[in-house]
Amino acid sequence: GEEVAQTPKHLVRGEGQKAKLYCAPIKGHSYVFWYQQVLKNEFKFLISFQNENVFDETGMPKERFSAKCLPNSPCSLEIQATKLEDSAVYFCASSQFAGGATEAFFGQGTRLTVV
Amino acid sequence: AQSVTQPDIHITVSEGASLELRCNYSYGATPYLFWYVQSPGQGLQLLLKYFSGDTLVQGIKGFEAEFKRSQSSFNLRKPSVHWSDAAEYFCAVGQSSNTGKLIFGQGTTLQVKP
Numbered sequence: 001g002e003e004v005a006q007t008p009k010h011l012v013r014g015e016g017q018k019a020k021l022y023c024a025p026i027k028g029h030s031y032v033f034w035y036q037q038v039l040k041n042e043f044k045f046l047i048s049f050q051n052e053n054v055f056d057e058t059g060m061p062k063e064r065f066s067a068k069c070l071p072n073s074p075c076s077l078e079i080q081a082t083k084l085e086d087s088a089v090y091f092c093a094s095s096q097f098a099g100g101a102t103e104a105f106f107g108q109g110t111r112l113t114v115v
Numbered sequence: 116a117q118s119v120t121q122p123d124i125h126i127t128v129s130e131g132a133s134l135e136l137r138c139n140y141s142y143g144a145t146p147y148l149f150w151y152v153q154s155p156g157q158g159l160q161l162l163l164k165y166f167s168g169d170t171l172v173q174g175i176k177g178f179e180a181e182f183k184r185s186q187s188s189f190n191l192r193k194p195s196v197h198w199s200d201a202a203e204y205f206c207a208v209g210q211s212s213n214t215g216k217l218i219f220g221q222g223t224t225l226q227v228k229p
Contacts (some may be wrong), residue, residue: 101166
């Protein structure tokens with residue numbers, strides 16, 4: 001598609017439940033990035049993929065968070081056993097390349113609320 | 116480590132007035148700099164970017180930004196603000212290493228008074 005599509009728009013989970021977020025990158029883009037935005041600011045990089053391979057996972061929490069990008073499927077970000085502090089908007093972005101000058105296109109985000 | 120600072124958390128301007136949003140970065144090499152806008156409930160939209168060349172860059176919606184290496188700044192400007200410009204503005208720097216990862220500033224909330 002011509003835009004990054006994220007689903008669902010909103011997700012509410014009880015503490016301890018699993019949350020799974022999806023991202024369909026722009027067609028032809030090889031790189032996918034996940035960011036977490038807490039409290040309307042503080043964009044934190046989580047993980048990136050080059051096609052189905054993890055490219056950079058330096059921002060990914062060691063526990064409870066996992067992500068995949070499988071061929072012919074939307075990418076996914078999964079949080080096992082959610083905590084209140086996981087409440088945030090999760091943004092996905094895609095780009096053709098991964099150099100520092102790369103323009104990334106962002107989706108509209110998934111708002112996760114953990115209650 | 117790279118960092119981006121937006122000193123102004125909140126700015127209010129009158130419609131029709133000029134606007135300048137500040138952005139300072141910390142980076143050893145030539146940075147790749149971006150300004151994004153986030154309207155309520157929306158994702159990030161790229162306003163403009165600087166990679167090299169002319170230090171004054173033009174973007175969409177009448178915005179421009181000037182890269183000043185000596186001041187490590189990349190301030191965003193608009194000569195005349197419209198009510199629809201009310202939004203959150205983020206400055207970001209891209210790393211020269213081939214990761215594509217962006218480091219964002221804390222954001223500046225722009226309020227426009229009628």
